[in-house]
Amino acid sequence: MTPRLRLGMVGGGQGAFIGAVHRLAARMDDEYELVAAAPSSNAERAKASGDELRLAPERVYTDYREMARAEAARGDGIEVVAIVVPNHLHCDVACAFLEAGIHVICDKPLTTNLADGEKLLALASAKRCLFALTHNYSGYPLVRAARELVASGAIGDLRIVQVEYAQDWLAQPLEHGDNRQAAWRTDPALAGPAGCLGDIGSHAAHLAEFVSGQTPSQISAELTTFVPGRRLDDHVQVQLRYASGARGMLWASQVACGEENGLRLRLYGSRGALRWQQEQPNELWFSELGQAARRLTRGMPWLPGAAAAATRIPAGHPEGFIEAFAQLYRDFAADVRRHQRGENVDRLSVPGLADGVRSLAFIDAALRSHRLASAWVALQN
Amino acid sequence: MTPRLRLGMVGGGQGAFIGAVHRLAARMDDEYELVAAAPSSNAERAKASGDELRLAPERVYTDYREMARAEAARGDGIEVVAIVVPNHLHCDVACAFLEAGIHVICDKPLTTNLADGEKLLALASAKRCLFALTHNYSGYPLVRAARELVASGAIGDLRIVQVEYAQDWLAQPLEHGDNRQAAWRTDPALAGPAGCLGDIGSHAAHLAEFVSGQTPSQISAELTTFVPGRRLDDHVQVQLRYASGARGMLWASQVACGEENGLRLRLYGSRGALRWQQEQPNELWFSELGQAARRLTRGMPWLPGAAAAATRIPAGHPEGFIEAFAQLYRDFAADVRRHQRGENVDRLSVPGLADGVRSLAFIDAALRSHRLASAWVALQN
Amino acid sequence: MTPRLRLGMVGGGQGAFIGAVHRLAARMDDEYELVAAAPSSNAERAKASGDELRLAPERVYTDYREMARAEAARGDGIEVVAIVVPNHLHCDVACAFLEAGIHVICDKPLTTNLADGEKLLALASAKRCLFALTHNYSGYPLVRAARELVASGAIGDLRIVQVEYAQDWLAQPLEHGDNRQAAWRTDPALAGPAGCLGDIGSHAAHLAEFVSGQTPSQISAELTTFVPGRRLDDHVQVQLRYASGARGMLWASQVACGEENGLRLRLYGSRGALRWQQEQPNELWFSELGQAARRLTRGMPWLPGAAAAATRIPAGHPEGFIEAFAQLYRDFAADVRRHQRGENVDRLSVPGLADGVRSLAFIDAALRSHRLASAWVALQN
Amino acid sequence: MTPRLRLGMVGGGQGAFIGAVHRLAARMDDEYELVAAAPSSNAERAKASGDELRLAPERVYTDYREMARAEAARGDGIEVVAIVVPNHLHCDVACAFLEAGIHVICDKPLTTNLADGEKLLALASAKRCLFALTHNYSGYPLVRAARELVASGAIGDLRIVQVEYAQDWLAQPLEHGDNRQAAWRTDPALAGPAGCLGDIGSHAAHLAEFVSGQTPSQISAELTTFVPGRRLDDHVQVQLRYASGARGMLWASQVACGEENGLRLRLYGSRGALRWQQEQPNELWFSELGQAARRLTRGMPWLPGAAAAATRIPAGHPEGFIEAFAQLYRDFAADVRRHQRGENVDRLSVPGLADGVRSLAFIDAALRSHRLASAWVALQN
Structure with missing residues (x-):
């Protein structure tokens, strides 16, 4: 009987969206037990959240640093912490837990700048801690099937990447109302210098990289802010060049009316193509040159x-967003257990710090290209 | 801090599909804690399953009757039992727990004959126990939206019901190999007299009834067995007459090549229509006469x-089968808590015994009509 | 240089829908020249239509009998006549032209009763005239591909036929207004004893037969009239039994809100399945057991x-309804030319009288079954 | 009785694709009669094509200049000429007929360089001839509906243009075999300096402009040639800036495996969005912010x-590519008749020379930007 991993959470108090998703994900495969949290720096709100989560009162914290110290000191302290605070706090919180020797699951983007990302990479390595980054779309089974098909040569040499992530929830200036999500995500002090680019553009870039197995070598980007008064970009267009000769386009927008969570990827190679979209995640289209397109469905035995x-x-029994998110939790639990058994876990089975740093390099390059009138710039990583 | 409900399970040992689904569903919203089980009558297999489920050894049973007795005697005994055994055992197992005063969540069909269904109805009433039947497709949010739209008059007077449930997993004689699912579901001794009709035809009938708010008054049916050597129907065609004057067709098949879990419902009224299909559960189509069809999506605020x-x-963040299943668990938990607080729970918020009995009446009528060369027969309920 | 065939038309005056479709179809492949017509029995309206069609005034008739006589007497008289009048006139008009030795293209249904259909069959044979019936959906290239795939064994032994034809244009009592289409199609004196059944149910039955290569041996039917005051059925449900053991369902409705011209066919066999729908005619779905579904597209070389x-x-360059309709004209032109060259044309390349008679037998059987409370009745043909 | 317009054709001999399409289009609505042609400079092939087209032998030419002269001299000479030769000949052929005072329907792109386009613009004006350019996708009814919706403010202020045109027919080096289409379209001497950009990129740019009502003010482009040995681009990526502040992306590729004729347009505004794709041309998606997406279908009365x-x-009766193409012929016939009646036809009802010149300016700018490492360049027009 393998016990559940003891999990803590920083952020994710009452009303937070992503914290609830992480908890659903952690619970799905019964590999974790949530035993501690720092849901809020406000004592009252922290207590209310702790009660709702059925946590022992002494393990509900208002200060993540104290939580890291206290939990590290307990015999039954947390083994893994989930970090679901706004972007600008990721780095400090992660450092606190890494210093305490606790494994980390962190929401993306990793940090708000490349330097911080590299600092975390070094620290985790020094502390021999595992670090998962929830690029959750990589948890979808057909995304993994696509990745494996590309790697096996099913589409031949990659020629074209078309990736896009379109939403409309910021089509109006919600940040001027009482929408907390909108407020922090459009505030450079909390979200970092990239708005839509960092929030969902980074997901799109990761998905393309994850499936294609290639990172762009150069990009040309333009960021736009459509909603008057907004302080960060809400629309991004990027051209992609790959060292292999492949070319691509990335589009991310949060003002595309009628789009809910339209993350879509198409990869075209010399012999075939793959198409997948997040809103219909249980099907993957596979075309081979000169043949009829095939609709691959999740769960097919072959x-x-x-x-x-x-x-x-x-x-035929659809899985969805939570299941994909949960997959990262499940896979990371296996990684942690292997680590605890003393096995080598050089390669995480989920996205981690290296992905996070590459993602920050992408964001950094897009910001630079934008400032240079969309000149082609190299990714530095 | 509301404690989780203490849950037991009968059936669902290692390798069982539906037991695992029930556990995923019970866990999702964190309203239940699985604390006891009778996973198998085989002691060794029961123990292995119990370990896997992290149950205390003394609460892993090989006999459901003993489990009912022992749990009822404990101060911390289970409050709810989930029954996930083959159909022919539903009645006896349910009786044991109802007698012990324990609430029941039972997989469908309720029993293998109408008389047993009515017996359970009487017993649950006598024992003041709540009884949920997992007609799980009623847990999908857009199925509930559809039901509410119909009730509100959005499609006018119901005219036409088109419902179908098509699968292909029994297109070949799997029951002659080592597929346990196929074996018991095609064995009249275990599944009852209805094969495809009872297994998925009953889901289709329930979905149509749930959304339309109407039960057929007469049906005309033909059952077919396509796979040589099979002992139960694997294909069912039914015509429906409603007292309101509406008409309909129901088709269920487990030999329809290329179909995975194709449960689909279309309702046409005098002013509009609704279409929904289980494999794309996050969208519901709504047509009003003389207007463009609208694609309603789960999660839209209106x-x-x-x-x-x-x-x-x-x-835009797709939910799926497990979430819908979990919805029944979540809603039933609320019902149980209301019951525990002494509130009146005359109307369950999920399908229950009355649904189960109507479903058995439907199966019974279809079998009768089939024997009468598809003559129209009245539903007796 | 092969000259165009000289074509006449009976019916199809100004404002008629189907006459215009026949002319579009006749013109598309440039195999016909419209040179004579009897567009209306009203002299003024006939003249106006004749002018619009650029016909010589002496070849615009008000009486189809006179037209048949006069055209047969001319050296440059019509070789083929298109009959696009309401159903109750099909037989008389067709007889007049067959008697005159002129080939016929007739809109469906062939006639309003089985006896008339058989009379035409005998007459055409005696007069050695060719007779095409515009079951136009058989002209779609992917319908023909489907037929050929079934014949080649691609789906194995046929098990299940699911065919439906759903429209909504009669969801309200248009016949009480000034809609001429609605008026004659719901009038038993003009349309015959079958309303929706004859108008579109016959198309559905033909499509299923055309692709599957099988005609039902027995059917069980119920006809319904939903719109108050309507004199013919506007909704039909039919169960199908085939001598091969296959089973099926046919649904046709003209009151299904939100449906435009929803003719859809699914055939399931022991090894695979095919799906096609008229509103997306450029794709055909082909599933083989245990493999991913394939989307076959019109125009693919293989x-x-x-x-x-x-x-x-x-x-990728979509074809549509007119092209499919035109295909019958094109194929029939080739048949006529072969006939004119003295070649044997025992087998038309388009639907003809035998199809028409089988279709009438289907209608006749459905009406009989309906009167017998949906009893199974044999098709007499 | 309005007589048909007398039509001539240059190019389009046996085996040519686009010539056959033009003839189908001209015939559909019965507004034209093909009476003369210069199908080939080879006498034998010209004669064979002329016979097939049932032309009088004396009106089948091998030299388009002679044709222009001879037809202009006849009392019953052609009123309109359709030019369907490779791009590099468009200008000379068009000049010959304009000089002869004959109206022109020319395939796109107008010419192979901007200067020639402007020459034609001046000449047509001087000769008072009408000139249609077959940007045929503008003939689709729902494309016109989209244009009208945008113009009416249905989507608010335009923010984002996403347009793409993806094919795969050149994914392999067909031009090295005997594919004549591939040969001339990849030969700079015949197709001009732009390959995929000119062939289909120009269609995409026109469609976006036609529907949005806006022309980009600046673009940033990269052209790629993926197939080894190919002499022109087979893949184009373009970023778009509009003076209004809107932004956009245009992608065209002829090596995108699995894509047949994937022309797709999405326009997002401040209040709504429209989506249309050529392969499903009978539906147009319209989303308004905060409402369910609506599926508008061709033929809806409203x-x-x-x-x-x-x-x-x-x-519900699908129309396709030929119908849309025919729409330009039908509309241009009405323009010509108005012109013949002496009415002012300053604004053609179909794309014409001004569209052609803007399209050449787009191509020219894309080539310039590509040479400048994708720098933003202004469109000069």
């Missing part, structure tokens, strides 16, 4: 092994 | 309240 | 030959 | 007038 390992129920 | 109450994450 | 012969432009 | 005027058959 899919690549990676897909089979990332699903729970048969084909 | 959907009827019933939908909003049955979802966890924003539009 | 489609069966029948499809290639029935298309004009490359894949 | 669509803007522009759509109604560009369709022939009811909703």
Whole structure:
């Protein structure tokens, strides 16, 4: 009987969206037990959240530093912490727990600047801690199937990447009302210098990289702010050049009316193509040159092994966003257990710090290109 | 801090599909804690399952009757039992727990014959126990939105019901191999006299009834067995007459090549129509006469309240089968708590015994009509 | 240089829908020249239509009998006549032209009763005239591909037929206004005893037969009239039994809100399945057991030959309803030319009288079954 | 009785794709009669094509200059000429017919360079001839509906343009075999300096402009040639800036495996969005902020007038590529007749020379930007 991993959470108090998602994800496969949290720096709100989460009062904290210290000191302290605070705090919170020797699951983007990302990379390595970054779209079974198909040569040499992430929830100036999500995500002090680019552009870039196995070598970008008074970009257009000769386009927007969570990827190679979109995650389109397109569905027995390992129920019984998110938690639990058994975990089975740093380099390059009138700039990583 | 409900499970040992689904569902919203089980009558297999589920050894049973007795005797005994055994055992197992005063969540169909269904109805009433039946497709938020739209008159007077449930997993004689699912579901001794009709036809009938708010008054049916050597129907065609004057067709098949879990409902009224299909559960099509069809999506703020109450994450972030299943667990937990507080729970918020009995009456009528060369027969209930 | 065939038309005066479609179809492939017509029995309206069609005034008739006589007497008289009058006139008009030795293209249904259909069959045979019936949906290239795939064994033994034809244009009592289409199609004196059944149910039955290669041996039917005051059925439900053991369902409705011209066919066999729908006619879905569904598109080079012969432009350039209709005209022109060269044309390349008679037998059987409380009745043909 | 317009054709001999499309289009609405042609400079092939087209032998030419002269001299000479030769000949052929006072329908792109385009613009004006350019996608009824919706403010202020045109027919080096289409379209001497950019990128740019009502003021482009040995670009990526502040992306590729004729347009404004794709041309998606997306279908009575005027058959009866192409012929016939009646036709009802020149300016700017490492360049027009 393998006990559940003891999990803590920083952020995610009452009303927070992403914290609730992390908890749903952690619970799904029964590999974690939430035993401690710092849900808010406000004592009253922290207590209320702690009660709701059925935590022991002494393990509900208002200060993440204290939480790191106290939990590290307990015999039954947390083994893993989930960090679900606004972007500008990721680095400090993560450092506190890494210093305490606690493994980390951090929401993306990793930090608000490349230097901080590299600092975390060094620290985790020094502390021999595992660090997962919730680029959650990589948890979808058909995303993993796509990655495996590309790696196996199913589409031949990659030629074209078309990736986009379109939403409309910021089509109006919600940040001037009482929408807390909108407020912090459009505030440079909390979200960092990239708005839409950092929030969802980084997801799009990661998805393309994850599936294609290639990182752009140069990009040309333009950021736009459509909503009057907004302080960060709400729309991003990027051209991609790959060292292999492949070319691509990335579009991310939070003002695209009618779009809910339209993350879509198309990869075209010399022999075939793959298409996937997040809103219909249980199907993956595979075209081979000169043949009819095939609709691959999650759960089909003949899919690549990676897909089979990332699903729970048969084909035709749709899985969704939470299941994909949970997959990262499940896989990371296995990584942590291997680490605890003393096995080598040089390669995480989920996105981690290296992905986070590459993502920051992408954001950094996009900001530079934008300032240079969309000149092609190299990614530094 | 409301404690979790203490849950037991009968059936669902290692390798069982539906037991795992029930556990995922019970866990999702953190309203239950699985504390006891009778996973198998085989002691060794029961123990292995119990370990895997992290149960205390003394609460892993090989006999459901003993489990009912022992749990009822404990101060911290289970409050709810989930029954996930083959159909022919539903009645006996449910009786044991009802006799012990324990609330029941039972997989469908309720029993293998109408008389047993009515017996359970009487017993639960006598024992003042709540009884949920997992017609899980009613847990989808857009199914609930559809029901509410119909009730509100959005499509006018109901005219036409088109419902179908098509699968292909039994297109070949799997029951002659080592597929346990196929074996018991095609064995009249275990599944009852209805094969495809009872397994998925009953889901289709329930979905149509749930959304339309109407039960057929007469049906005309033909059952077919396509796979040589199979002992139960694997294909069902039914015509529906409603007292309101509406007409309909129901098709269920487990030999329809290329179909995974194709449960689809269309309702046409005098002023509009609704379409929903389980494999794309996050969208509901609504047509009003003379207007463009509208694609309603789960999570839209202006959907009827019933939908909003049955979802966890924003539009565009797909939910799936497990979430819908979990909704029944979540709603039933609320019912149980109300009951425990002494409130009146005459109307469950999930399908229950009355649904189960109507479903058995439907199955019974279909079998009768089939024997009478598809003559129209009245539903007796 | 092969001259165009000289074409006449009976019916199809100003404002008629189907006459205009026949003319578009006749013109598309440049195999016909419209040179004579009896567009109306009203002299003024006939003249106006004749002018619009650029016909010589002496070849614009008000009496189809006179037209048949006069055209047969001319050296440059019509070789083919298109009959696009209401159903109750089909038989008399067709007889007049067959008697005159003129080939016929007749709109469906062939006649309003089985006896008349058989009379036409005998007469055409005696007069050695060719007779095409515009079951136009058989002209779609992917319908022909589907037929060829079924015949080649691609789906194995046929098990299940699901065919439906849903419209909503009669969801309200348009016949009480000034809609001429609605008026004659709901008038038993003009349309015959079958309303929706004859108008579109017959199309559905033909499509299923055309693609599957099988005619039902027995059917069980119920006809319904939903719109108050309507004199013919506007909704039909039929169960199908085939001598091969296959089973099926046919649904046709003209009151299904939100449906425009929803003719859809699904065939399931022991090894695979095919799905096609008229509103997306450029794609055909092909599933083989245990494999991913494939989306076959019109114009793909590797489609069966029948499809290639029935298309004009490359894949991705959509063809539509008119093109499919025109295909019957094109194919019939080739038949007529072969006949004129003295070749044997025992097998038309388009639907003809035998199809029409089988279709009438289907209608006749459905009406009988309906009167017998949906009893199974044999098709007499 | 209005006589048909007398039509001539240059190019379009046996085996040519686009010539056949023009003839289908000209024939559909019966407004033209093809009476003369210069199908080939080879006498034998010209004669064979002329016979096939049932032309009088004396009106089948091998030299377009002679044709222009001879036809202009006849009392019954052609009134309109359709030019369907490779791009590099468009200008000379068009000049010859304009000089002869004959109206022109020319395939796109107008010419292979901007200067020639401007020459034609001046000449047509001087000769008072009408000149249509077959940007045929503007003939689709729902494209016209979209344009009218945008103009009416339905989506608010335009923010984002996403347009793409993806094909795969050149994914392999077909031009090295015997594919004549591939050969001339990849040969700079025949196609001009732009390959994919000129062939289909120009269609995408026109469609975006036609519907949005805006022309980009600046673009940033990169052209790529993926197939080894190819002499022109087969893939184009362009960023778009509009004077209004709108932004956009244009992608065109002829090596995108699995894509047939994937022309797709999405326009996002401050209040709504429209989506249309050529392969499903009978539906147009319209989203308004905060409301469910609506599926507008061709033929719906309440669509803007522009759509109604560009369709022939009811909703649900799909129209396709040929119908849309034919729409330009039909509309241009009306323009020519107005011109012949002496009415002012300053504004053609179809794309014409001004569109062609703007399109050449777009191509020219894209080539310049590409040479400048994707620098933003202004469109000069």
